[in-house]
Amino acid sequence: MTVNFNNREPVYVQIIRYFKEQIAKGVFEPGQEIPSRRELAHWLKVNPNTVQRAYKEMENQGLIFTEGNLPSRVTRDEKILRSVREELIMEAVHAFVSTVRSINVPVEEAVALVREFYGKTGEKEGDRNDRSEKY
Amino acid sequence: MNKYLKLLNFELNRFFKIYLVLIVLTVVLQMTAVIVECRQYLKQANEMIYGMNASKEQFLADYGQMSFVHIVTNGWFMWSIAICAVTLIIYVFFIWYRDWFARNTFAYRLLTLPTDRINVYLAKATAIFLMVLGLISLQLILFPVEQGIFRAMIPDDFRQDLSTADIITFSKYLTVLFPGTLIEFVARYGAGLMVVLVLFTAILFERCYRFRGIFFGAGYCALAAGIFLSPILIEMFTEKVYLYPIERFFAEVALGLFVSGMSIFISRFLLNYKIRV
Amino acid sequence: MIEVKNIKKKFGRKQVLKGVSFTAKKGEITCLIGVNGVGKTTILKAIMGLTPYYGGEILINGKRINKAAYEKITFIPDAFIMPSSMKISEAMAFMKDFYAGWNEERARELLEFFRLKEEDRIANLSKGNVAKVNLLLGLALDADFVLMDEPFSGIDIFTREQIAEVFTSHLIEDRGVIITTHEINDIEHLIDKAVLLDEGIVVKEFAVEEIREREGKSVVDVMREVYRP
Numbered sequence: 001m002t003v004n005f006n007n008r009e010p011v012y013v014q015i016i017r018y019f020k021e022q023i024a025k026g027v028f029e030p031g032q033e034i035p036s037r038r039e040l041a042h043w044l045k046v047n048p049n050t051v052q053r054a055y056k057e058m059e060n061q062g063l064i065f066t067e068g069n070l071p072s073r074v075t076r077d078e079k080i081l082r083s084v085r086e087e088l089i090m091e092a093v094h095a096f097v098s099t100v101r102s103i104n105v106p107v108e109e110a111v112a113l114v115r116e117f118y119g120k121t122g123e124k125e126g127d128r129n130d131r132s133e134k135y
Numbered sequence: 136m137n138k139y140l141k142l143l144n145f146e147l148n149r150f151f152k153i154y155l156v157l158i159v160l161t162v163v164l165q166m167t168a169v170i171v172e173c174r175q176y177l178k179q180a181n182e183m184i185y186g187m188n189a190s191k192e193q194f195l196a197d198y199g200q201m202s203f204v205h206i207v208t209n210g211w212f213m214w215s216i217a218i219c220a221v222t223l224i225i226y227v228f229f230i231w232y233r234d235w236f237a238r239n240t241f242a243y244r245l246l247t248l249p250t251d252r253i254n255v256y257l258a259k260a261t262a263i264f265l266m267v268l269g270l271i272s273l274q275l276i277l278f279p280v281e282q283g284i285f286r287a288m289i290p291d292d293f294r295q296d297l298s299t300a301d302i303i304t305f306s307k308y309l310t311v312l313f314p315g316t317l318i319e320f321v322a323r324y325g326a327g328l329m330v331v332l333v334l335f336t337a338i339l340f341e342r343c344y345r346f347r348g349i350f351f352g353a354g355y356c357a358l359a360a361g362i363f364l365s366p367i368l369i370e371m372f373t374e375k376v377y378l379y380p381i382e383r384f385f386a387e388v389a390l391g392l393f394v395s396g397m398s399i400f401i402s403r404f405l406l407n408y409k410i411r412v
Numbered sequence: 413m414i415e416v417k418n419i420k421k422k423f424g425r426k427q428v429l430k431g432v433s434f435t436a437k438k439g440e441i442t443c444l445i446g447v448n449g450v451g452k453t454t455i456l457k458a459i460m461g462l463t464p465y466y467g468g469e470i471l472i473n474g475k476r477i478n479k480a481a482y483e484k485i486t487f488i489p490d491a492f493i494m495p496s497s498m499k500i501s502e503a504m505a506f507m508k509d510f511y512a513g514w515n516e517e518r519a520r521e522l523l524e525f526f527r528l529k530e531e532d533r534i535a536n537l538s539k540g541n542v543a544k545v546n547l548l549l550g551l552a553l554d555a556d557f558v559l560m561d562e563p564f565s566g567i568d569i570f571t572r573e574q575i576a577e578v579f580t581s582h583l584i585e586d587r588g589v590i591i592t593t594h595e596i597n598d599i600e601h602l603i604d605k606a607v608l609l610d611e612g613i614v615v616k617e618f619a620v621e622e623i624r625e626r627e628g629k630s631v632v633d634v635m636r637e638v639y640r641p
Contacts, residue, residue: 007630010621011601041580046601047441048585050621141509149495239534243493247460248510249482343464412462 003044011046015054019063023074024085030076034064138250142258147265150226154266157219158273164215169281172209173288176201180293191292200295203285207306216312219270223263227331230259231338235412242412252406253399260335264328271312278302322388329391332398333359339402343409355401359394363387413437414485414557414588418468419458421451428454430612431467436605438556438588441579445596445635446609452592453490455609456559459590460487472557483513485557488550490565492542496535500528500545507549519552522583526574540571547578557588564598572598600631608638 005014022028034040037055041048055072058064062080066072075081100110179198183189189197206212234242245255278299286294303309314320336359337352344351361368366386370376378386414436421429428451436442444452457463459470461477472481494503500523508514523530526544537545543563550558564572578584579602593599596606600620608616615638623629 005601007600007632008624008628010625012621013625038580038582038585042577044601045576045580047604048580049440049604050601053621138510145506238496239492239494240489241493241495243462243487243489246462247482247487249479249512250510251479407461409464410462411464412457 005044005046011050012054012057015040015044015046015051016058016061016063019054019058020084020088023063023081024088028074030074030078030081032074033071034074036071138248139254139258142248142250142254143261143265146230146258146262150230150262150266153222153226154269157222157270161215161219161270161273162277164211164218165277165281166284168209168212168215169206169284170288171211172206173201173285176205176289176293195293200293201289202295202297202305203282203302204297204305206281206285207302207309213308216274223267223270226266227263227334228338230263231335231342235342240412246406246410246412251403252410253403256335256339256399256402256406260328260331263331264324267327268324274312275299322384325388326391329363329395329398332395332402336398336402336405339405339410343405343411345411359398362397363390363394365390413471413473414459414590415471416455416459416468417470419455419465419470420467421454421458421463421465427612429458429465432609432612432614433468434607434614434617436557436588436590439586440604441584441589441591441602442605442607443596443599443603444590444592444607444609445631446592446594447639448594450609451612452594452609453561456487456489456561456590456592459559460485462487483511483553484555485559486550486553486555488546488558488560488563490561490563492534492537492546494534494545494549497533499531499533500548501530503534503545503549504530504552507552511553513554515552515554518583519548522548522552525578540567543567543571543575547575551578551583555587557590558584560589560591562592562594564593564595576602596631596635603631606631606634608635610639 003018005011037048037051041051062075064072065075180194183194234245246252303313314323333356337356340352341348366383416434418431418433419429420431446452458465472485504519528544563575603620605619607614620631
């Protein structure tokens with residue numbers, strides 16, 4: 001588990017995004033146990049305090065939950081899980097649109113290209129997704 | 136107290152290898168002295184009696200009987216004592232400087248132990264003191280052994296048997312190391328310990344203030360000597376005698392204790408507030 | 413908490429520290445950053461009472477350094493500090509003998525973690541292994557504060573990775589760490605707080621996550637602003 005962190009963005013925010021991605025991809029399933037803050041700090045090679053902060057934030061957002069002294073788990077709340085997926089999609093679309101718009105590409109052309117390329121790269125991506133889901 | 140003893144044990148262990156070498160060297164050199172000296176005497180006797188047909192009485196009249204004083208004034212013997220003395224004097228400095236200048240700067244650890252830093256100083260001083268006493272005891276053990284060899288090698292008629300005390304008195308230089316009375320012994324080695332404490336303080340001045348510290352250290356040594364020797368110095372300069380010998384003795388004891396105490400006090404301050412690693 | 417308040421220091425005529433102040437909290441990793449010769453090591457030595465300073469004072473949990481504090485604060489210098497004639501096991505025995513807070517279990521764990529051999533003599537160790545033994549002897553103490561002087565300098569990349577692992581482990585957790593470096597890359601994501609030193613003063617003291625969040629800057633960005641003329 002290695003993540004390339006951006007040095008200019010809070011690491012805890014990047015950890016939260018990483019979690020959301022894993023949830024959206026289905027690597028982290030609803031109700032699944034997540035690593036302890038120390039384990040995660042160890043894997044990601046970041047300060048445990050930062051992981052702690054990310055976990056706290058995710059707990060506040062309802063992304064994860066902790067019962068008593070048990071390890072934290074991914075939420076089972078469908079609404080939140082759906083919103084995570086939506087949020088990630090919206091972020092990606094937003095980034096794509098603003099880039100495409102900045103070079104004056106008409107929406108029809110952009111959509112056509114997206115459709116064309118999505119099919120091509122999707123086959124390869126799909127393979128990889130299948131594999132990662134097994135883990 | 137506990138940590139002081141641990142430090143003392145540590146310092147003794149650290150010097151143990153060199154110390155062992157010193158002991159072996161002393162034994163070897165002194166045995167050599169005994170054998171070389173006895174052989175030389177026997178050779179002379181043989182040459183005179185068998186080579187030149189002189190009588191035993193004639194030989195003894197010319198050369199006299201051999202006593203153990205011949206041995207302790209032999210070069211090998213005196214070297215053994217000189218080497219031990221010089222090594223320990225060097226070690227007075229080395230015991231500190233090795234902690235700064237050895238491949239690893241052990242001073243970092245030594246000065247961050249959870250104990251008063253003065254214990255480091257006291258442990259080092261005690262270690263030196265015990266090592267001196269150790270060598271002195273070794274000598275006292277060696278005397279009878281060497282005398283045994285001496286008796287075995289030289290026939291009765293050619294030998295003058297002296298007590299250890301007489302040997303020491305007749306050799307002159309050994310009286311420095313082995314004074315005649317217990318009080319003198321305590322006073323002399325007490326003064327020796329004081330000198331070690333003063334030198335340690337001078338070394339600490341150097342370790343705290345580096346180049347400037349050399350002058351502070353030298354100044355401190357001069358001051359300590361001045362205080363300790365003041366009764367004698369005053370009498371020397373005024374050319375009058377103020378004190379009876381017994382009074383002078385007690386004045387020296389008091390001043391010696393004062394100088395030792397002052398050295399410990401100043402060293403404590405230097406170690407706690409001024410030391411540089 | 414370690415509070416360094418306005419400390420000054422001269423080497424001969426050169427004023428190395430012109431009034432340095434910063435704080436380091438328990439449970440946080442504070443990093444002193446500055447070019448070589450800026451006085452980072454001197455600051456650590458001053459905290460440990462290993463070099464005199466003037467002007468201000470240094471408080472450890474509100475008190476000046478004393479003998480009891482040496483159980484609570486430990487220094488891991490750049491150079492090795494146990495006699496080179498010792499074996500690792502002897503160095504460990506020495507520590508155990510003198511420090512009430514020596515944690516033998518943790519020492520064993522560190523020995524295994526670093527793959528060090530107890531019977532190895534210190535004189536024969538590589539620079540990387542010396543750094544590991546240094547860390548072992550420091551971290552095996554139940555000390556609240558650990559001062560590390562350039563733990564990543566002059567050692568190979570794998571040792572660096574191993575040492576970096578220590579920072580994310582329970583070996584550091586809940587302690588206060590002050591670490592000095594002139595090279596931030598290895599540890600940018602490991603530290604809580606950066607203290608930038610220049611010309612004998614602290615030019616900037618900041619929480620790294622905060623500066624990323626508030627200003628969108630990396631530690632190196634801030635360093636660039638501060639150090640570039």
